[in-house]
Amino acid sequence: MQISDQLTQYLFSGFATGAIYALIGLGFAIIYNATGIINFAQGEFVMLGGMFTVSLITTAGLHPGVAVPCAIILTTVVGILFERLAIRPLKSATPLSLVIITIGGSILIRGIAMLVWDKDTHALPGFSGDEPIEIFGATLMPQHLWIFAVTIVVIGMSKLFFSYTISGKAMRACSYNSRAASLIGIDVRRMVLFSFIISSAMGSLAGIIIAPLTMTSYDVGIMIGIKGFCAAIIGGMSSGFGTVLGGLILGVLESMGAGLVSSGYKDAIAFVILLLILFIRPQGLFKKAETERV
Amino acid sequence: MKRLIAVLIGCMTVLHTGMALAAGTVRIGALFSVTGPASFLGEPEKNTLEMLVKNINEKGGIKGTKIELIIYDTQGDSTKAKQLVNKLIKNDKVVAIIGPSTTGDTMAIIEDVEKAGIPLISCAAGIKITEPVKKWVFKTPANDHLAAEKIFNYMTSKKQKTVALLTVSDAFGSSGREQLKALAKQKGLTVVADEVYGPKDTDMTPQLTKIKGTKPDAIICWGTNPGPAVVTRNVKQLGIKIPLYQSHGVASKKYIALAGADNAEGVLLPAGKLAVYDKLKPSDPQQKVLKEYDKAYRKAYKMEASTFGGYAYDAFLMIAEAVKKGATTPAQIRTNIEQNKKLVGISGVFTMSPTNHNGLDLSAFEMVRIVKGDWELAR
Known part of the structure; x- marks a missing residue:
């Protein structure tokens, strides 16, 4: 009884953190698919979402229902500026230099956030209270349910967007062959901008819904960005279920590793798996299913 | 920059x-x-x-x-x-x-x-x-070991004999962990669990679930914000009723604000006197x-x-x-x-x-x- 209770708790904790990783991983995957670059500033979008919400609620005194959309809009504006100022001006840059630029951009955003706000950690109240919920002998916070729900909605929406809308299809076309896409009349640069808009909005949404659980500060983006990146890699950079499964697998392995093996190796377990996947299956665990679906 | x-x-x-x-x-x-x-x-x-x-x-x-x-x-x-x-x-x-x-x-x-x-x-x-x-x-x-000793003296006075450690994996936490382990031995206490977490970790329920299974008399968490605040919230989430001790590293109101006053209720810690100067006896030389x-x-x-x-x-x-x-x-x-x-x-x-x-x-x-x-x- 005792052990089985523990196992369910590990599983639930793993799913809860995994869903967060998945949501952030999706942002990586969307930009990668449209532009071929890995946007290492994705973690900063997550941070900005949380920090904007905190300051809109505490200093501007807005109702959370107003503050959340405002924070998403503000972060999206930052995403647009980032694309306009840092990515677009470089006409024929290689993906590698663009990746390096995103790293530079993330340091810049973090630095500005540190100066504009402060170096402290801030907490948000839970969206629906802080009373734990008990399920099968394990406990979850109400906020976890929000995270699950938002993750499912976001995946559903992105699936619909990429499969059934012209813009979504155009973005996919750019990811397969941007030159061919531009030859048939798709404005590739507009699609790149689109991808930054979507992923910064998604990143900030992730940052907002996790802030009540994990708290937020100017530097939360680094670690959480790396974990989201891992999730996306495990999922083969797909903008669908692959990344979600990647996130969940990572979360569960971390929590099982911490609970059953040793918490000292928790991060090591995650990164060893990342390395193994990069060595053995660089296309990700589920890449086959991806190509079939397309 | x-x-x-x-x-x-x-x-x-x-x-x-x-x-x-x-x-x-x-x-x-x-x-x-x-x-x-x-x-x-x-x-x-x-x-x-x-x-x-x-x-x-x-x-x-x-x-x-x-x-x-x-x-x-x-x-x-x-x-x-x-x-x-x-x-x-x-x-x-x-x-x-x-x-x-x-x-x-x-x-x-x-x-x-x-x-x-x-x-x-x-x-x-x-x-x-x-x-x-x-x-x-x-x-x-x-020195950190003075804070650790303070906790152990208090535990001994409350007849708590087994302790679970949950320390952060940075310099502060690992030095605290070593000294807690050494002192526990000196004071005749048994360390039944020795878990760690990363400075940027956002969920410590796996470690705490494991600790809960070992049924210690007390849990000592050693870290600086925000980790200990997360631990405090997780303890409440898991419904753990074992006394929770924090280190002097979180002896500020910031910690209570981050953890939430409800979740932090009953948490014990050795604090520098600055945090509690208004509660000290008037005879205290530092007041x-x-x-x-x-x-x-x-x-x-x-x-x-x-x-x-x-x-x-x-x-x-x-x-x-x-x-x-x-x-x-x-x-x-x-x-x-x-x-x-x-x-x-x-x-x-x-x-x-x-x-x-x-x-x-x-x-x-x-x-x-x-x-x-x-x-x-x-x-």
Whole structure:
């Protein structure tokens, strides 16, 4: 009884953190698919979402229902500026230099956030209270349910967007062959901008819904960005279920590793798996299913 | 970015020095990690020191001797600390140095101050800094093992015999973990679980679930914010009723705010007296100093004074005391610091000696319990 209770708790904790990783991983995957670059500033979008919400609620005194959309809009504006100022001006840059630029951009955003706000950690109240919920002998916070729900909605929406809308299809076309896409009349640069808009909005949404659980500060983006990146890699950079499964697998392995093996190796377990996947299956665990679906 | 800030700070200090160069001044250097990962230490230290020097100079100095302050930012980088300490010694020719903020930075520059013969009063807590004793090196924060001992003494008085440790995997946590384990053995307590978490981890329920399974009498969490706040929330989430102890690293209202007053209810921790000065007995020797410091800091910076700022306060106090007694050269200041007996500061009451360059004892901490979002002395 005792052990089985523990196992369910590990599983639930793993799913809860995994869903967060998945949501952030999706942002990586969307930009990668449209532009071929890995946007290492994705973690900063997550941070900005949380920090904007905190300051809109505490200093501007807005109702959370107003503050959340405002924070998403503000972060999206930052995403647009980032694309306009840092990515677009470089006409024929290689993906590698663009990746390096995103790293530079993330340091810049973090630095500005540190100066504009402060170096402290801030907490948000839970969206629906802080009373734990008990399920099968394990406990979850109400906020976890929000995270699950938002993750499912976001995946559903992105699936619909990429499969059934012209813009979504155009973005996919750019990811397969941007030159061919531009030859048939798709404005590739507009699609790149689109991808930054979507992923910064998604990143900030992730940052907002996790802030009540994990708290937020100017530097939360680094670690959480790396974990989201891992999730996306495990999922083969797909903008669908692959990344979600990647996130969940990572979360569960971390929590099982911490609970059953040793918490000292928790991060090591995650990164060893990342390395193994990069060595053995660089296309990700589920890449086959991806190509079939397309 | 950081470099720009450093340059700006540098310019400002140069301007400062230009104005203050007059007869009868004592030049003090300071190294703090004002930016970078340890900025939560460096910033209140810098603020405190600037406030104290400003106040003293406005009042005409110490017996007419003005203080001139030169602060550099190490950014928590030992290489930078080493370059800057040489700048302080060779270019600025300071008579004493306060800081650095972290144990790593301090260890890196000990060699330089020992060679140059300049007294250094570190604001870092690492036990290695003053043990073994180095002639020119002092420190103001209490050793971590005093806080650990305080917790274990309290546990023993409550007849708690088994303990689970949950420590952060950074320098503060791993040094705490070693000392907790060693002390537990000495005090006859059994460590039944020894778990760690990363400084940026956001969910500790797996570790706590494991700990819950070992049924300890108490859980000790050792870290600085935000980790311990997450642990406190997770303990509540999992419905764990075992007493939770935190370290002195979270003895600020910030911790209660982050964890949530409901979740933090009943948490015990050894706190520096600054956090609870209004709850101390009027007979406590530190009460007056603590109150004045907190009031002055709130007035100057519109926020509550932190224990970390207190480290710089004490360091400056020691130098100011020495100057008051007429010391002006590095050697005279060093001798004066070493001779301090029952000097009442923020971190505690210091009694230095040639074999003890920290000078604090168990009375530096008070066991407190969190009740309704506030501290209460635990008896």
